[in-house]
Amino acid sequence: MRFELTEDQRDFAASLDRLIAGADPVGVARAWGAGDTAPGLSLWRRLADQGVSALLVPEEAGGMGATPVELAVAFEVLGKHAVPGPWVEAAAYLATELSGEAQEAVAAGAVATVAVPPHTPYALDADVATQVYLAGSDGLRTATPDEQLTSVDRTRRLFRLRAGGIHDTADRAAEAFDAAALATSAQLLGAGERVLAGAVTYVKQRRQFGREIGSYQAIKHQLADVRIALDFARPLVHGAALADDVDRGRAVSAAKVACADAAYRASRTGLQVHGAIGYTEEFDLSVWITRIRALVTAWGTPGFHRARILQSLTATPAGAR
Amino acid sequence: MDLELNESEQAFQAEARAWLAENVPTTPLPSMDTPEGWALHQEWEARLAAARYSVVSWPEQYHGREASLIEWIIFEEEYYRAGAPGRVSQNGIFLLAPIIFEHGTAEQQDRFLPTMATGERIWAQCWSEPEAGSDLASLKSTARRDEERGGWLLNGQKIWCSRAALAHWGFGLFRSDPDAARHSGLTYFLFPLDAEGVTVRPIAQLDGEAGFAEVFFDDVFVPDADVLGAPGDGWRVAMSTAGNERGLSLRSPGRFTAAADRLVDLYGERPDARVADRVVDAWIKAEAYRLYTWGTVTRLADGGDVGAAGSVNKVWWSELDIALHETALDLLGPDAELESRWLDGYTFSLSGPIYAGTNEIQRNIVAERILGLPREPKGAGR
Numbered sequence: 294m295r296f297e298l299t300e301d302q303r304d305f306a307a308s309l310d311r312l313i314a315g316a317d318p319v320g321v322a323r324a325w326g327a328g329d330t331a332p333g334l335s336l337w338r339r340l341a342d343q344g345v346s347a348l349l350v351p352e353e354a355g356g357m358g359a360t361p362v363e364l365a366v367a368f369e370v371l372g373k374h375a376v377p378g379p380w381v382e383a384a385a386y387l388a389t390e391l392s393g394e395a396q397e398a399v400a401a402g403a404v405a406t407v408a409v410p411p412h413t414p415y416a417l418d419a420d421v422a423t424q425v426y427l428a429g430s431d432g433l434r435t436a437t438p439d440e441q442l443t444s445v446d447r448t449r450r451l452f453r454l455r456a457g458g459i460h461d462t463a464d465r466a467a468e469a470f471d472a473a474a475l476a477t478s479a480q481l482l483g484a485g486e487r488v489l490a491g492a493v494t495y496v497k498q499r500r501q502f503g504r505e506i507g508s509y510q511a512i513k514h515q516l517a518d519v520r521i522a523l524d525f526a527r528p529l530v531h532g533a534a535l536a537d538d539v540d541r542g543r544a545v546s547a548a549k550v551a552c553a554d555a556a557y558r559a560s561r562t563g564l565q566v567h568g569a570i571g572y573t574e575e576f577d578l579s580v581w582i583t584r585i586r587a588l589v590t591a592w593g594t595p596g597f598h599r600a601r602i603l604q605s606l607t608a609t610p611a612g613a614r
Numbered sequence: 615m616d617l618e619l620n621e622s623e624q625a626f627q628a629e630a631r632a633w634l635a636e637n638v639p640t641t642p643l644p645s646m647d648t649p650e651g652w653a654l655h656q657e658w659e660a661r662l663a664a665a666r667y668s669v670v671s672w673p674e675q676y677h678g679r680e681a682s683l684i685e686w687i688i689f690e691e692e693y694y695r696a697g698a699p700g701r702v703s704q705n706g707i708f709l710l711a712p713i714i715f716e717h718g719t720a721e722q723q724d725r726f727l728p729t730m731a732t733g734e735r736i737w738a739q740c741w742s743e744p745e746a747g748s749d750l751a752s753l754k755s756t757a758r759r760d761e762e763r764g765g766w767l768l769n770g771q772k773i774w775c776s777r778a779a780l781a782h783w784g785f786g787l788f789r790s791d792p793d794a795a796r797h798s799g800l801t802y803f804l805f806p807l808d809a810e811g812v813t814v815r816p817i818a819q820l821d822g823e824a825g826f827a828e829v830f831f832d833d834v835f836v837p838d839a840d841v842l843g844a845p846g847d848g849w850r851v852a853m854s855t856a857g858n859e860r861g862l863s864l865r866s867p868g869r870f871t872a873a874a875d876r877l878v879d880l881y882g883e884r885p886d887a888r889v890a891d892r893v894v895d896a897w898i899k900a901e902a903y904r905l906y907t908w909g910t911v912t913r914l915a916d917g918g919d920v921g922a923a924g925s926v927n928k929v930w931w932s933e934l935d936i937a938l939h940e941t942a943l944d945l946l947g948p949d950a951e952l953e954s955r956w957l958d959g960y961t962f963s964l965s966g967p968i969y970a971g972t973n974e975i976q977r978n979i980v981a982e983r984i985l986g987l988p989r990e991p992k993g994a995g996r
Contacts, residue, residue: 296908508988513981528905
């Protein structure tokens with residue numbers, strides 16, 4: 294029993310963190326939202342070179358054959374830096390669901406995206422993806438982007454899809470959905486951590502009534518509650534990454550609910566302690582506030598995940614839970 | 615990273631599970647805060663000790679089995695899963711014993727630990743005073759040197775002393791140097807509650823039972839042999855217990871995962887869509903606590919310590935305990951007000967955010983020591 298990240302896993306996170314931090318990720322995200330996808334695609338390429346797209350792809354298909362723990366580690370870093378692009382769709386969902394050449398292309402870093410109605414009805418960044426799919430009960434269809442929709446998060450470029458022919462009848466849809474929900478949970482966690490860190494820095498600088506606002510208990514307790522919520526969300530993410538097939542769906546749902554709650558609490562608190570400046574688009578906090586709001590309902594709403602947990606718990610006798 | 619128990623841990627788990635299945639009383643014991651319940655709980659402690667399950671992590675010479683921290687948590691999970699009684703000796707085992715192991719003399723260890731392990735002598739925690747709750751540094755009860763007899767004379771008053779209404783001995787801090795700064799000049803004493811000059815006045819709690827008491831000291835003599843750690847060093851000695859109480863030792867996750875399981879069962883018996891999300895949230899939080907604890911155990915095994923993270927932990931389990939029980943009461947509907955195990959648990963849970971340092975204090979610790987936020991200036995309400 295060693296329920297802590299290994300040194301390799303921590304090193305992997307640190308190297309991704311350095312790479313992204315050095316690439317002006319907020320600038321990349323803002324450009325992406327404004328329609329200039331070139332810097333984002335360049336960052337995509339560099340992260341793909343580090344193996345992020347290939348983590349869940351087996352080695353024989355040109356992947357890393359890593360575990361969901363590495364996936365969670367990587368996506369926490371992506372969330373921390375609000376990296377734009379269909380990462381969950383490609384590196385989590387499609388890397389799991391696809392097979393053959395299409396999977397190898399994802400592992401090699403192709404920008405791929407997917408819509409999985411009803412939980413994920415629109416395809417993220419379908420206009421820049423070289424592979425676009427629509428998942429249905431009869432399998433995975435190729436698709437083409439149609440109307441573009443506006444997300445609360447300007448960096449999420451969502452599209453309705455026009456379905457094409459059946460591409461793949463692979464039956465790993467449930468596993469792929471859980472991989473996507475797990476990756477989204479980890480992203481929320483990273484985003485929540487980033488907002489908390491920014492809020493802590495700010496309340497140590499900002500002074501009102503003659504002292505730093507971070508010395509007021511009313512501010513301290515709100516931020517302490519964010520710290521506590523994030524601290525207890527992370528083990529659920531890692532627990533879900535280690536779960537076996539029997540427990541996986543429930544464990545992933547628990548992680549998604551807890552990470553959504555914790556990150557959303559972080560975003561609300563972060564906004565509150567920043568005051569009016571936090572409410573502006575210009576201030577970088579806006580990138581995370583809107584990203585978190587979007588991810589709370591992406592890949593299964595909290596309501597869906599809670600219902601899935603309850604269904605699983607009540608269907609399982611106490612001794613086997 | 616993994617969550618797998620090794621072979622010997624699995625064997626330990628199977629053995630504990632089997633013993634508990636065989637030995638846990640089939641009907642719940644009466645409250646330990648009543649004289650008859652107290653006696654039955656002491657008997658249970660003796661039975662646990664005879665099977666060397668009362669203090670699994672202790673050395674064998676003191677009735678333990680030198681279990682690892684992982685095995686201790688495994689045992690606690692099995693203990694609560696089996697629905698075993700609350701531990702009447704928990705203040706001693708979890709709060710005092712770690713201090714005796716760390717700061718006590720060999721003579722004190724030999725004298726105090728065995729009867730603690732068997733439940734023969736039950737210890738009460740005597741920390742708070744009327745003017746000093748979470749702010750232990752403002753304690754006023756005094757210890758005056760008695761050179762002639764080789765000891766100290768205790769005077770003053772302690773309050774909210776858990777288990778003191780029926781316990782045999784107490785432990786607490788007294789101000790032994792009135793001129794020293796707030797945190798200095800405190801000494802950690804052990805004393806019999808039937809000593810001359812001690813008056814114990816039980817205080818009924820919300821549930822009507824005397825779970826704690828006021829204790830008055832009127833020139834109570836304590837020999838040097840019953841001072842724990844160096845005189846004047848009591849603050850440092852006590853802080854190691856505070857960490858234990860807030861952190862791992864008092865609130866192993868087994869208690870909450872077992873309650874979450876019972877809550878899910880209750881929901882199965884009385885499904886109510888309006889409460890469903892809260893059942894799920896309570897279960898998620900208990901699960902988060904279980905996993906978080908495995909992370910803590912891993913860090914401790916690697917030589918780390920709990921530190922200020924104990925405050926994160928304390929806020930979590932205390933609020934989780936209330937959420938679990940409030941949700942159960944809401945499922946029970948009009949029957950919620952009737953005597954039940956859920957109602958007992960609910961009443962007990964209400965004390966969680968208050969004792970062991972209020973949750974307001976814990977949030978300050980999280981904000982200042984973990985997030986690095988500035989302290990409130992003097993005179994700003996502290």
